[in-house]
Amino acid sequence: MFKIKVKSVARVCLVATGLLALPVLANDDPLSILPPDAMVRKSFEKVPQLRAGSMGINLAGNQKSRLEAGHYEWTAKVGISRRTDQLGERFREQEFALERPVRWFGKADKDRAIGDKGIEIAKASYADQWHETSRALLKDWFEVIREDFTQRQLHQQLEIAEQLSVIAAKRVKAGDAAKFEQLFAETELQRVRALVQQAAQRLELATQVLQANYPDLPLPSASSLPQPVNMHAQDAKSTEHWLEKILEDNHELELAQTEAEYVGLQAARIDQDKMPDPSFGIRSSRERDGQERVVGFSISMPFPGAARSSERSAALTKTQIANEKLQQVQTKVKLMARQAITDSQRTYSTWKTLENLKQQSLQQANLMQTAYRLGEVGITEALNTRKMALDSAIAADTAQIEALAAYARLHLDAHLIWALD
Template sequence: MKRALKHLPALLLAVGLTGHSSWVAAGALSLLPPDATVRATLADLPQLRASTLESDLARAEQKKLAAGPHEWILRAGQSQRRITGGERYLEQELGLERSVRWFGKAGQDEAIGAQTVALAATQRADTWHEAGRTLLADWFEALREQVAVARWQEQQQLALELQVLVEKRVKAGDAARLDLLQAQAEYGRVSAQLQQARLRLEQVLGQLQLNYRGLPLPQATQLPVPEYGNAEIDTLQARILDDNHEVELAEAGAELAQLRARRQERERMPDPTVSLRAVRERDGQERLLGLSLSIPLGGAVRSAERDAAVARAGMARERLALVQRKVAADARRAATEGVRSVAVWQTLEQVAQQTQQQASLMLRAYQAGELTLAEALTGRRLALEALLAAQSAQIDALQAEARVRLDAHEIWSIDEPKHR
């Protein structure tokens, strides 16, 4: 019996040792796809193509504001004058008129147009960043499922080898039929878990390829050590807040609302209309040339529009304050997660090592006849669960690190990435 069992401890201990990732160069960057590939993928997303069209729309709006709302109006007319007694005269009239912006309205419109273009550019940068966040989450989800499949494949192979050994023992009369049933049940359980893990991986990879065409599939053969274990939370938070598109977008919106409020204030003085009029009367016997100026009389509508613009500007300022608080809280949360998740992984890693030692002792006890195979298998399952939890925590820590780098515009930035 002991001769048949002498290889069991080394075999079953592999549940923990085989599953451990081999540490590679520190940092989450080694897990990410090439920067140029990511940029091309993000630029091809529908929301980014739409944001490019929004920028084109903003530039068209800028041209419209620069040209102004007023156009030249040409008036022409012809009439016939009849005088009692039978005389008739043909008369013509020609007029040209246009309203003009005054009191600096044209300059204000140009400023609004420029700010509209700037707002569209900031909106595109924010859309790019949010798309990058989504891609990052999807990428690490695929990595997480790949690691799970790899671990369950290892466990299936180990369970199969155990089942073969127990079958030999049963044939040799060194083990009960119950041990074989338990080994077969364990193999079936592990195989079912592997099938479920493969299904999840297939779904995740399919979604990844569908949403991000041209992006290579992730490879989780080795997991690096997270870098932010000894980082300062305040430092990481400051890096995120140093250049934040969400805040910049709110600031640009508030500035545009303020410019529009100032522009509406000038509308209290309506634009005058200048008219040039040429008239030919009595078959050309009389000719008239005149210049006229007309000014609308502002009323309650203009005052209401001004009040509404001022209110919208105030609302934009309050939204900016709200966004600043939200972004600061999100940055703090991301920085904290980037640092603390490393400690969580380290703790779970220690637990995994301890459960592996426990599984080893239980296998020796089974070999000595002090424990049943069921008890030894329970120890093995606990070791596997601890390993999966530790590797999941490691991926969480790496994802948190990558999220901080992304939010700090060190990777996948719409502009040139920062290197820190």
């Protein structure tokens, strides 16, 4: 059972005359206009960037395994030679050696930590992609709703313009009005028809975008808009509450923080390379056709050069850049969070103002239409008030949709809807 709220006597008159249809009101929850959570998650399964992000986590796991194993490998050497002594005797000799560099001074542990941090980056990146995809869905979803309700308003205006055209034709035929009034009414009718066609085109384009990006998601089907919520009236301290909620689990901030830590670990690992890794090996040889057998152990170590020093300097610079980027992201996230909160509060106030203007304009347009039917005013006054009513109705609906979108965006940024598990 749906409840019908009658806001004014003028609205009742419009319903009674058939000029305004009674809508079926949506749920009072402002978030009820959004698609169900289960459908959103199902549609995200086919989003290419999210599938790629999931693969990125697997790739990070492979990179961690590579870092744990190390990039050093065993090297085998085999040699065959022929020895000739002073007496002219010839001997065959064989030599075999096996050697491998070894990480020491905790380098293996540092590589393991870098691998773990790489997985954290991949997960944070996936979470950030999920959030950005949710924002894009929210934008596309409300774009369809906006164009849909604009088209509905224009269809109502088209019906009224047709009625005015019929009334003008009857008055001209009866000799109660000049011919130009009928021409004005027909011109207005053609203008509104053109607006309806343009709105239908915009709605079709917005629908195509939504269906192309999220093929498994149904189209918005709300017959009317829920009432926006005045958050500031509910809680005077809501700004700080929402700011804390958004910042405590922000994927973009987490990603920047993790990347800075990752670069720091890499810099620390490169700094460890100022002490080169040694290579250990064993060798065995047969000399003078096996008359002599040699078994030995070898150790070698490169001398560090200018390249290692330059690499450490570059790694330090990268760390500083990552930290500066983190500071930039922190400032950006805080600013965007405050803007989202302010936007949700201001759009509600704007909607209330435009909603009152809409009701007044509808009353005035209805009275002017009745007055024109009775011959008390001319067609110009009736059409001008009808245009003002149309503009105010579209502006009010747009403001209401923007208020609902801002409210939903705030809940999305606070991870209260469509949150990544």
